[in-house]
Structure formats: C-alpha cells, structure tokens
Amino acid sequence: MTTPASGRHVEESGAGESPGELRDTRRFSRSGRWKDVAAVASFVLLAFWVTARMWWNPTHGIRDNKTDMAQFEWMMAHGARVVTEFAYPFSSDRMNVPETVNLVANTSVLSVSVPMTPVTLLFGTRTAFLVFLTLGMIATATAWYFVLSRVLVGARGPAWLGATFCAYAPAMISHANAHPNIVSQYVVPLIIWRTVRLADGGRWLRNGLLLALVIVWQAFLNLEILLMTAIGLGVVIVALALARPALRGRARTFLAGLGIAAAASVVLLAYPLYVQFFGPGAYNGLSWVIRGYSTDLASFVAYARESLAGDARSATGLAKNPTEENSFFGWPLVILMAAVVWWLRRNVVVLALAALGVLFAVLSLGREIRFDREGTGIPAPWALLEDLPVLHSVVPTRWALAITPIIGLLLAYAAERARELAARYPARRSQIRFGTVTVLAMALVPVLPTPLPTKRLDPTPEFVTSGAWRPYLAGGRSLVTLPLPDTEYADPLRWSAQTRLEMPIARGYFLGPDTRPGKDRIALFGAPPRPTSSFVATVRRSGEVPPVTAENRREAVEDLRYWRAGAVVLAPQERADALRQAMTELTGIEPVHTGGVWVWDVRPLTA
Numbered sequence: 001m002t003t004p005a006s007g008r009h010v011e012e013s014g015a016g017e018s019p020g021e022l023r024d025t026r027r028f029s030r031s032g033r034w035k036d037v038a039a040v041a042s043f044v045l046l047a048f049w050v051t052a053r054m055w056w057n058p059t060h061g062i063r064d065n066k067t068d069m070a071q072f073e074w075m076m077a078h079g080a081r082v083v084t085e086f087a088y089p090f091s092s093d094r095m096n097v098p099e100t101v102n103l104v105a106n107t108s109v110l111s112v113s114v115p116m117t118p119v120t121l122l123f124g125t126r127t128a129f130l131v132f133l134t135l136g137m138i139a140t141a142t143a144w145y146f147v148l149s150r151v152l153v154g155a156r157g158p159a160w161l162g163a164t165f166c167a168y169a170p171a172m173i174s175h176a177n178a179h180p181n182i183v184s185q186y187v188v189p190l191i192i193w194r195t196v197r198l199a200d201g202g203r204w205l206r207n208g209l210l211l212a213l214v215i216v217w218q219a220f221l222n223l224e225i226l227l228m229t230a231i232g233l234g235v236v237i238v239a240l241a242l243a244r245p246a247l248r249g250r251a252r253t254f255l256a257g258l259g260i261a262a263a264a265s266v267v268l269l270a271y272p273l274y275v276q277f278f279g280p281g282a283y284n285g286l287s288w289v290i291r292g293y294s295t296d297l298a299s300f301v302a303y304a305r306e307s308l309a310g311d312a313r314s315a316t317g318l319a320k321n322p323t324e325e326n327s328f329f330g331w332p333l334v335i336l337m338a339a340v341v342w343w344l345r346r347n348v349v350v351l352a353l354a355a356l357g358v359l360f361a362v363l364s365l366g367r368e369i370r371f372d373r374e375g376t377g378i379p380a381p382w383a384l385l386e387d388l389p390v391l392h393s394v395v396p397t398r399w400a401l402a403i404t405p406i407i408g409l410l411l412a413y414a415a416e417r418a419r420e421l422a423a424r425y426p427a428r429r430s431q432i433r434f435g436t437v438t439v440l441a442m443a444l445v446p447v448l449p450t451p452l453p454t455k456r457l458d459p460t461p462e463f464v465t466s467g468a469w470r471p472y473l474a475g476g477r478s479l480v481t482l483p484l485p486d487t488e489y490a491d492p493l494r495w496s497a498q499t500r501l502e503m504p505i506a507r508g509y510f511l512g513p514d515t516r517p518g519k520d521r522i523a524l525f526g527a528p529p530r531p532t533s534s535f536v537a538t539v540r541r542s543g544e545v546p547p548v549t550a551e552n553r554r555e556a557v558e559d560l561r562y563w564r565a566g567a568v569v570l571a572p573q574e575r576a577d578a579l580r581q582a583m584t585e586l587t588g589i590e591p592v593h594t595g596g597v598w599v600w601d602v603r604p605l606t607a
Helices: 033-050 052-056 066-085 117-123 125-152 156-168 170-175 187-199 204-219 223-243 245-278 297-301 331-343 348-364 396-424 426-447 491-498 531-542 550-562 576-587
Strands: 060-062 095-097 368-371 374-379 454-456 478-482 511-513 523-525 565-570 592-594 597-601
Touching (some): 033 052, 033 125, 033 156, 052 125, 066 117, 066 125, 066 491, 117 125, 125 156, 156 170, 156 396, 170 396, 187 204, 187 223, 204 245, 223 348, 297 331, 297 368, 331 348, 331 396, 331 426, 348 396, 478 491, 531 550, 531 576, 550 565, 565 576, 576 597
Antiparallel strands (some): 060 454, 368 374, 511 523, 565 597
16 A cells, blocks of 8 residues: 555555555546536535525524524634633633532533634624534534545545545434534544644654644543544444554554653643533533433334435434434435445454444443334443443433444445446446436435525514613622523523623523432533523413412522522513513512613612
C-alpha cells in the first residue's frame, strides 16, 4: 500500500485487502477537482433540503424538540459572552439563580459557540443555532468524503456514497431535531485520519500533537461521540495489528505518537474534566429513567419518521422520542449489510467494523431486551455495565448511533470493490454497474431524508425585547417565569439568550445534581423541586388552582427570596388564567399587564 504522505509502497500479503487500505493520493492533485466541488455542492443541497422549512420561515423552530433548541440557543449566547465579556466558560450563573449550571457536564459546545460569536451577535441566537445545525451536516459529509477518498478508500464515487450516508442517515436526521452537536460529527473522520498518520516515520511528535488537538476539539463538542470513536478505532487497530504482521514494524512509531496524543489530551482536558466530574453542579451519572432509554430490537428493520419510507405512526413507540431514532435502517439495508460483510469477509477491516456494529447494537439494547414496544424480560449485557464510572452517564440507545458511520464505511468499501470488479471485467461492466446501482437504490432510497417538521415559535414578549425587565433585575436579581422552565417549557432560556444572557433566570433546563436527601446527586433535568415550583407545575398540569394556604404563601415568599426574584412574569399560553390566579394568591400582589406579559413586582417581598 502507499502512505498518503509520501506515496511509498509497502508490500502486504493477504487476499481481498483493497477496501480499507490507504491509497495513493497523488493522482487527486492532478484531475477531478470538479468532482470534489460537485460532491460538496450535493452535501450543501441536502443540508438545506433538511432544514429548508426553518430557513424559509424565520419564525419557526424545531417542532418535535423546542426545548433542546432553546437550550442550544442559550449555549450559543454563552459562547458569545465568553468572547465578549471574558466570562468563565465552564459554568454560568445566568440560569438556575442563585446556583450555577455546570456547562461542561451539559452540552456547552464551546468548540462551536465561541468561534461562531460573530454570527450570534450579528444575526441572533436562532440564526446561530440554524447555521450550527446546517453547517454541521455539511461539514460532516465533507470531512468524511475527503478522508474516505484520500485516505481510506481512494475513489471519489464510493467516498461520496459513504459520506452521504454518514451525514444524512436516519439517525442523523433524527438528531437534527435540535441536537446540532450530535449531527456535527466532522471531527470523527479527522480523528481517524490523524490516528492513521501516527504510523508515519519520523513524525510521531507532530502527529501526536495534531491528534490531541482534534480530540480536544471533539471533547468540547460531544463526549459520547468521542468515546464511541475511541472504542471503534481501538477495535480496528487491534484487529489490524493481529491480522497484518507487516504493520507491526511501525508499532513503535505509532505507539509513540499515541502516547503523545494521550498525554497532551490529558493535560489540555484535565481541568475541564475536573470541573465536569467534581466542580459545582457536577452529578453522579444519569437518572434511572434516562438510563432506561434503550433501543427496541424491532427498530433496526423499521423506518424512521423522517425517512422517505417512514412515518410517525410506524415509528412511535420504537424510540423514546423523535430525536432518538438511532437504529432505524429498514430490512433492505440490514440485508445488504449482511451481504456486504459476507462478500468482503476476507478483509480484516470489514470484519472489525461488522463486529463493532454488532457490539454497539447489543449495547444499545439497554438493561432489558425490548421487541416491538414490549419488554421481553430477557436481560441485556448493558445491565452489567451501566453502573460503571463514565458509562453511567451514557444514554444506552446512543450506542446505536455509532452504527451509522460503520454502515457508511461498509457502503464505501463495497462500492469501491464493485468499481474494481467492473474495471477488471470490462465485458461485464454494464451488468456490474446496473446490479450495484439497483441494490443500493433498493436499500437506500427508502431511508432518504425528508425536511424537518417545524412549528411557529411563540414570539418573545416585548417586555423582554424592549429591556423593560432591567429595572426589576437591578442588584443581581433574577426573573421568575410562570411556569418555571423545565423539560416541557424552555422559552425563558430563549428569552435570556436573546438578551445575551444579561437577563438571569430562576431554575432552567439543564442537567444538574439532585441534592435532595437519598438522591446521591444523580442527574436531574433542572434544579431540585421547591414548594412553589411544584405548586405552579400542579396548576399548569390541571388548569385548576388548589386552595392556597398560609403555608403556601410563606413558602412562596421563601422561594422568591431564594431565587433573588425581582419580578415574576407570565406570557400568553394555555392555562394562563389559572397560573395568574395562583401567583396572585400566593404573593398577594396584583400583576400589571405590560409588554405583552403579566408582571408581578415582587421586590418588596424579597428585599
């Protein structure tokens, strides 16, 4: 084989080794650049196809996950604040007043939010979120395309096929429902590329440092993806070392570079990881409910709701929500992958990838195997692993997300093998091409993406956009909203983001420790409940106001003082009348309607 750096030829033995080998990249500098341009243009078109409804309707947001969209808008505002105000990047006191939110233990996306500060400041947080989401898909496909075509496969057509699947597979479109950090997997192929280059002679220090930089980049984008990438690379590298004796001669250089990458990564990430696991707002693993998010065995052969052949009715119940449809591939693609692995079974990389796919599929089943929306009572291997450190913070169904790039790689290797066969047997070239296109179409057309569904966002009240809130929050006070923000109502995060986090809010939507007795600081969505937040939540659910006692009023004053509240605000929404009655009875203060909201000036109560 030839290394991309020097083109030196290395003899290796074994049949069927063409897929997955490093290819000579010199020919890419001489011709075919227009094909690269066309490939990237297709990625751009697909990304804008998926996000078209949000670009076309500036007042719309993600229909199926408005809360996560609001959270990411808040994170984009935080990144801008880090740049413009030199704010501490790893936690923030602008949500969950008077406590702080541990942003390293949440989706802080600093590697994107910080460099995108100009977009956030000039065009707003919604646009920043949409650019993040759209460019994330484009960059992911582009990165996979160049790494596949220049490093792993060596042909543009197969590389385009694999890269398109890696970026626009059903799982990726599912996470495009307000998880731009998961959709943005462009660093993964860069990690693979820099890991491959560790074996280059005489460059172990340089290559190790470059690998460390992309590892740190991914760490501030999504740690789950980094963990899965590390496991996948480890399995493939070990398989290659065992099966290819010729590669062992470069083991010393490879291990030296790997050691440098590990040491540099530890140094650069030591403090952020310390804050994540031991700093204020750190938690001890996910809650039992979230750790129960597992993959239904029947979902592997079903179609996702945003696939061409899928719909919400067939997908509902096979995944916890529309954003976690990680394993929906359909029967044709599953059968095709089995056939590809059998066809290329003499290639160790293909076998390693197949083993990885099975491993990730099994781990994604969670603690109990489910089939067609029902529990089987059969324990799965994850039950033995879920309480281990680090693993207790992984959502089980996310393991299935790692199958997407595996399938993308296998598709690229299979297409390259078919291309080689067509070149080897010119008389049968048309039949080979026709058969290849037919099989790929049958498996992939049903999983083509459809545009993300959107819904009009509730407009931000004039009370917020005009700055009318500022006098109420002077002196370090916060804004309390009705209802208080949680997993179902995150609009206050969007409001705060639009003020560049100058408007601090009580409570919020984030992962934080449950500090109640006996809860062992397990992760909780939002802050631990307080009497008033629970009372308001009850009113919101039922639409009725329970009898308000003197104890309720005393607790309300205590909670408002705890939150350092300057004002309580109620925007137009369902059951607003009941919420207004409840807060009026709790505080004894009549609200004023101004700026499109009801406002209770509670400063006299909290002074």
